[in-house]
Amino acid sequence: MGAETDVTGGQRDSADLAQFGYKQELKRSLGTFSSFAVAFSYISPSTGIFTLFALGLTTLGGVFIWTWPVVALGQFIIALNFAEVSSHFPVAGSVFQWTKYLANRTYSWFTGWIYLFAGILTVTAVVATLPLALIPALNGLGWKSLDGGSLHTQLIVAVITLIVITVLNIYGVRLVAIINNTGVLFEILGMFVFALVLMAFHNHQGFHVVTNSAGIKVAPNTFLAAMFMSLFVIYGFNTWLPEIMRGAGYSSGSALGFLLMFNIGGFLGSLLISLVTDRVGSKPIIMSTYLLASGAVILLSLRLPTTVLYCAVALGGAGAMGAQTFIFAYVSKYYPVRMGGTAMGWTVGFGRLGSMLAPTVLGLIIGAGLAFQWNFYALAVPGVLGAALIRVTPRAPGRQARDAADGPALTVVEQT
Numbered sequence: 014m015g016a017e018t019d020v021t022g023g024q025r026d027s028a029d030l031a032q033f034g035y036k037q038e039l040k041r042s043l044g045t046f047s048s049f050a051v052a053f054s055y056i057s058p059s060t061g062i063f064t065l066f067a068l069g070l071t072t073l074g075g076v077f078i079w080t081w082p083v084v085a086l087g088q089f090i091i092a093l094n095f096a097e098v099s100s101h102f103p104v105a106g107s108v109f110q111w112t113k114y115l116a117n118r119t120y121s122w123f124t125g126w127i128y129l130f131a132g133i134l135t136v137t138a139v140v141a142t143l144p145l146a147l148i149p150a151l152n153g154l155g156w157k158s159l160d161g162g163s164l165h166t167q168l169i170v171a172v173i174t175l176i177v178i179t180v181l182n183i184y185g186v187r188l189v190a191i192i193n194n195t196g197v198l199f200e201i202l203g204m205f206v207f208a209l210v211l212m213a214f215h216n217h218q219g220f221h222v223v224t225n226s227a228g229i230k231v232a233p234n235t236f237l238a239a240m241f242m243s244l245f246v247i248y249g250f251n252t253w254l255p256e257i258m259r260g261a262g263y264s265s266g267s268a269l270g271f272l273l274m275f276n277i278g279g280f281l282g283s284l285l286i287s288l289v290t291d292r293v294g295s296k297p298i299i300m301s302t303y304l305l306a307s308g309a310v311i312l313l314s315l316r317l318p319t320t321v322l323y324c325a326v327a328l329g330g331a332g333a334m335g336a337q338t339f340i341f342a343y344v345s346k347y348y349p350v351r352m353g354g355t356a357m358g359w360t361v362g363f364g365r366l367g368s369m370l371a372p373t374v375l376g377l378i379i380g381a382g383l384a385f386q387w388n389f390y391a392l393a394v395p396g397v398l399g400a401a402l403i404r405v406t407p408r409a410p411g412r413q414a415r416d417a418a419d420g421p422a423l424t425v426v427e428q429t
Contacts, residue, residue, distance in 0.1 A: 030103075042186055043190055047193070050190070050196075050197040053197050053200075054197055062204075073355070075224070079223070108125075108128050109128060136175070140171045140178075144167040144170040145161075145167070147170060148160075148166065235405060235406045236340060236344055236406070237363040237364070238402050239340060239403055240337065242367060242398050243303075243364065243399060244371070245370060246333040246395055248367065248369075249375050249391070250275050252372040252375065254275060255271065258271050258385075267319065275326045275327065275330040277330070278327030278330030279330035279331055279335070282327070282328070282331020282332070286335050286339070287338075287339075290339060290342070295343035296404075298339055299336055299343060299399075299400075302336040302339065303332065303396045303399040303400035303403065304332070304397070305335075306329050307400075309326065309328040309329035309332060310396065312325035332396070333396070336399060340360065344360050345357065371392075
């Protein structure tokens with residue numbers, strides 16, 4: 014019965030491949046755990062965890078651990094997307110094949126090459142970070158001649174690792190599967206089982222360790238929400254503006270012209286506004302650009318001459334894109350140098366939620382058959398909220414005080 018099921022399943026898989034013009038040729042010699050182990054080791058979560066753990070701990074203290082569930086949720090959503098696409102196109106080739114069927118062969122050609130170089134960088138990153146953990150481990154086992162602080166030693170270990178894994182893959186899949194399964198098994202035991210044992214029997218710090226922020230005040234961040242508002246307006250415009258204007262009675266050419274003016278206004282407006290930012294300060298400039306975007310959006314909801322509307326949409330682009338640009342600058346000046354990358358990453362990452370939500374919200378408004386003005390009202394509100402959020406942001410301390418621990422103090426203090 015089992016053999017008959019395998020044959021039936023194999024025939025069904027071959028029939029699925031035939032629909033895409035492929036013949037079953039790859040040998041399915043890996044079992045369920047081996048397939049999981051390949052994916053687990055390729056992603057190499059332990060490498061990222063142990064590499065970034067020290068960075069998070071020294072930057073924000075033990076409280077940084079609560080940021081991981083947010084990342085895990087985001088990665089789970091990505092995994093669901095990959096699962097959905099791969100179920101529709103069950104062929105080897107990953108993103109190359111997916112883009113070939115979802116878009117076209119030209120696009121998939123570029124995607125394939127980009128993915129190839131991404132794989133090269135991934136393998137390079139893994140073998141380059143391996144010596145950071147391997148050399149101290151070998152020192153602890155008695156191999157004292159290896160200097161973990163020497164870049165030359167780290168390079169040699171990385172090159173040897175790369176040669177070994179290349180030879181193993183050339184030799185055959187079964188041998189690689191055995192080695193990989195063993196490594197993943199011990200990795201899971203080390204990451205989860207032993208961690209639970211240590212937490213249960215050798216816990217000397219208590220729960221307070223994961224609430225310690227290393228003296229850094231952790232509070233709701235207005236920059237995150239402000240960036241959300243900015244990207245909401247930008248992506249709402251870029252996605253639906255032509256359709257909204259066509260619904261308002263304008264021709265397709267005029268509707269596309271509005272989108273073009275929005276982006277031109279954003280480009281030129283950001284350049285012109287930047288000329289006065291250093292004199293006036295980032296905070297009032299960002300507030301002004303948000304309010305400029307909201308005011309311009311309200312004008313678009315009125316039945317005004319086309320020339321006036323073109324000017325309004327250009328001002329809207331200057332306001333929305335200017336707000337995004339100058340928030341970047343404000344964040345980089347607001348936080349200490351050692352936290353600049355983290356602050357920028359959080360601001361941009363959270364702001365992306367606005368870029369994902371705006372097309373959906375406007376699409377629902379259009380789908381509901383509401384008057385076209387409601388789309389502009391939905392885009393005007395985030396601008397007002399963004400200005401309010403920046404208004405309540407505490408005054409940024411001078412760089413001289415903030416960067417004293419990071420290096421030579423700067424004498425310039427921004428007016429905010």
